[in-house]
Amino acid sequence: MSLDLAQVLDVLNSKFPQSILDVKEYRGETTILISKDKLRDIFGFLKEKFEFTFLADLTAVDYLEIKSPRYEVVYHLHRFGPDCEENVRIRIKAEVSEKDLSIQSLTPIWSGADWLEREVYDMFGIEFTGHPDLRRILMPEDYGPYPLRKDFDVRDREASKESFKKELEQGPE
Numbered sequence: 001m002s003l004d005l006a007q008v009l010d011v012l013n014s015k016f017p018q019s020i021l022d023v024k025e026y027r028g029e030t031t032i033l034i035s036k037d038k039l040r041d042i043f044g045f046l047k048e049k050f051e052f053t054f055l056a057d058l059t060a061v062d063y064l065e066i067k068s069p070r071y072e073v074v075y076h077l078h079r080f081g082p083d084c085e086e087n088v089r090i091r092i093k094a095e096v097s098e099k100d101l102s103i104q105s106l107t108p109i110w111s112g113a114d115w116l117e118r119e120v121y122d123m124f125g126i127e128f129t130g131h132p133d134l135r136r137i138l139m140p141e142d143y144g145p146y147p148l149r150k151d152f153d154v155r156d157r158e159a160s161k162e163s164f165k166k167e168l169e170q171g172p173e
Helices: 005-017 036-050 113-124 158-170
Strands: 020-026 029-034 053-064 071-078 088-096 102-103 127-129
Touching: 005 020, 005 029, 005 036, 005 088, 020 071, 029 036, 036 071, 036 088, 036 102, 088 102, 113 127
Parallel strands: 029 088, 102 127
Antiparallel strands: 020 029, 053 071, 071 088
């Protein structure tokens, strides 16, 4: 039996009435905008009640000068169904402001969120509270800027020079 997304939305709206901020449907894809305050509760509920067992992806978007709050963390969930014959996907977004660049980690729910959250932290500077090992994954630890922010100046090489100079001075371990 196929999962009815309308039913899922109704249950979410009744269980988390203040946390479901917007729902959009476009070309057969459902996107839910939620409050970041109840993030872990909502995702845990979707996993347990509706069997969205796979966190397919997690990323962020920077809407510099386009909208406020500036950032959105975007999650893609997948439900395979009881016999793995059903493919239901849902996109969930949570807004993150420049004043509070933090959001709850989903690693207690999906261990696969670990490296995805580290990548978003490394590229955007969004911190995931409760993450077991939140540190840079692609850039050097002492690298200052965040490369996927819209205000990142690709011509400014000083942060790279400083980081690589330090590594050259220290030499191989």
